[in-house]
Amino acid sequence: MDSIPVDETVRNYVDGEWRAPGGDDHQEVLNPATNERVGTVPFSSAAALDETVAAAHAAFQEWRSTAVEQRIQPLFRLKSLLEENQESLAETLVTEHGKTKREAMGEIRRGIENVEVACGAPTMMQAGHLPHAAPDIDETAVRQPLGPVVAVTPFNFPAMIPLWFLPYAVATGNTFILKPSERDPFTAVRIAELVEEAGFPDGVVNVVHGGVDSVNHLITHDDVEAVSFVGSTPVAQHVYETAAGAGKRVQAQGGAKNHIVVSATADVDYAVEKTLSSAFANAGQRCLANPVAVVEDDVYDEFADGLVAAAEEMTVGAGLDDGTEMGPLISGPHRESVLEYIETGVEEGGTLLLDGRERDVPAEGNYLGPTLFGDVDPDDTVARDEIFGPVLALVRADDFDDAVATVNRSRFGNAASLFTSDGGEARQFRLDVSAGNLGVNVGTAAPMAFFHFGGRDDSFFGDLHAQGDDAIRFYTDETVYIERWPDSDA
Incomplete structure (x- = not known):
């Protein structure tokens, strides 16, 4: 994986293709260490966002019907690719964000841990079976994917936080749209390149760029089923109220004063x-x-x-x-x-x-x-x-x-x-x-990927958090299947 080329302009990754975002607005990406220009992030037009949701919606039916064991195979490949490209990805991250390379390497490692955990979806998606729940009746809970889902992620962890959501969403059979921060979008682009190399079917994973208007368009779109968000408390509350008001399932991580x-x-x-x-x-x-x-x-x-x-x-x-x-x-x-x-x-x-x-x-x-x-x-x-x-x-x-x-x-x-x-x-x-x-006796209370990332009060809006079992539950609905086979002589 190469470092960021001079004068690069980011593109959307939609339905397995790299496309121009098509909007009128844009933002320059600057290296925080020097304030030198890194590149440009054009914002997506409403039409480009609609095309992205349509692609995710079209890919959903086949992807949801794909055996879970097959769905996690690209995740195994993505894990390996992230590890092979960890250092160059970290250098891209540092160039557009400013954190130290050691911090960037640690962040990417945390993201990889979520890919690892999501590969356990065949076990984690099992919801339970009870024979003889009632006379002559067996009942089974079955987890079903939701459809196209959206994640809106912040600038401070441009590699880790998208990977809080992407692996679990696709492992459970959903299709995924990422809207990364416009302040440091190149890390998300690099991850999308690895997603493409990992072999996910077209339309299963998509990345779009934009600002406030893009977010509001996506979180209220009729064909989007769930929204994941991380950012400041005022924006988290807005996303939660707006998306929930539009009938979406929402998890919105807000600010903190720990x-x-x-x-x-x-x-x-x-x-x-x-x-x-x-x-x-x-x-x-x-x-x-x-x-x-x-x-x-x-x-x-x-x-x-x-x-x-x-x-x-x-x-x-x-x-x-x-x-x-x-x-x-x-x-x-x-x-x-x-x-x-x-x-x-x-x-x-x-x-x-x-x-x-x-x-x-x-x-x-x-x-x-x-x-x-x-x-x-x-x-x-x-x-x-x-x-x-x-x-x-x-x-x-x-x-x-x-x-x-x-x-x-x-x-x-x-x-x-x-x-x-x-x-x-x-x-x-x-x-x-x-x-x-x-x-x-721990300086930073950061849970491992197989535990959910907690938060309450003004730090979180919703009831199911990122990571671990919470992520599996967030990205699925449980169907209860009730079965009786009466005796033919009755």
Whole structure:
């Protein structure tokens, strides 16, 4: 797989063909490390989107009738192709997104894990059989695919998040349409090239490009049966309400403001190490980042000092450079948004323990150093709003109960992590904290692909999540088959 050619213009992948999107609007894709132009993403016309849905609809009848063992064969080939091309795919990802190559390699590995799990569809789709459910009656639950389904995915994980959805959708017999972020679409194009090489039938997997209008067109289309979305909370709520109002099944992952709790019993050095990675990996641009650390007063100063010292040593630079630990933000406007949050934090009385604005970074690109606020009130903006950047707020807690109460004040419920050596605290944390992904002595509570990706409150709209068994259930309907064979002499 080649790297991105100069002046490339992305195309849609529809019905096994590469087609021009056909719309009037477009967007330039810039390398966040240099702000140099990578290429152009034209937006799809309504007619092009209709053609895509029609192709997926036409392919559905044959694909749904294909034996599940045959449906997963292209997934096995896709897994191998992703592994063979992992490094070049990572370089494409870094060029258009900005994260480090190590982070990109890890992201792609996470996506591959979902392909692996989806290959277990012959077992995962089994829904149950009960002989003698009633006198002379046997009952069987049968999982049936839905039809054409759509996934709208964000910029921050352009390889992994499409692979949260694609493998499960097609393994269960649906046809799939991906609308990736217009900020970094080339990774999705590269994945589509591997899909084509893997041998999926025409129309089973499709990729289209566009903006808000394209999304609204797809999620309300009469022939689209289900919608998967990951993005900010306001947009997730819009997608959920709009698509559900149009009769679609919807799973919409929203924003987050995850918390780390550092107990007085914690290994402070270990907590510092894992908090640093959690808060600043991917420049803080991930829904599982932990941008708030609630620290018991007894260890607060030790933890804060260790965190500042470690953050000061982080290497900020281009993602493809050896030794880089944190890359740039996705765009200039997003960097300005993060800078405004930092200024708001200062105005609200937060203490800047480390000011990322003063970090010596490359002159070109959208760089910002790690930023730490100390003694932040839980109601301050930097502790409450999703910033989606390398900004970490430290909050003091009187004791463990106070720390748990602080976590639960958030309107989000995506994830939380606890550092402790007390099993009782760990149990209380598991039972009392309102979040869908919980970690104990784990910096980032990222579930493996064979578990669903949790989330609740303002972090998720729907009831069936991505990954694992939830994905199988989301992409299928259960038909109950009731059978009786009366005695011929009766």
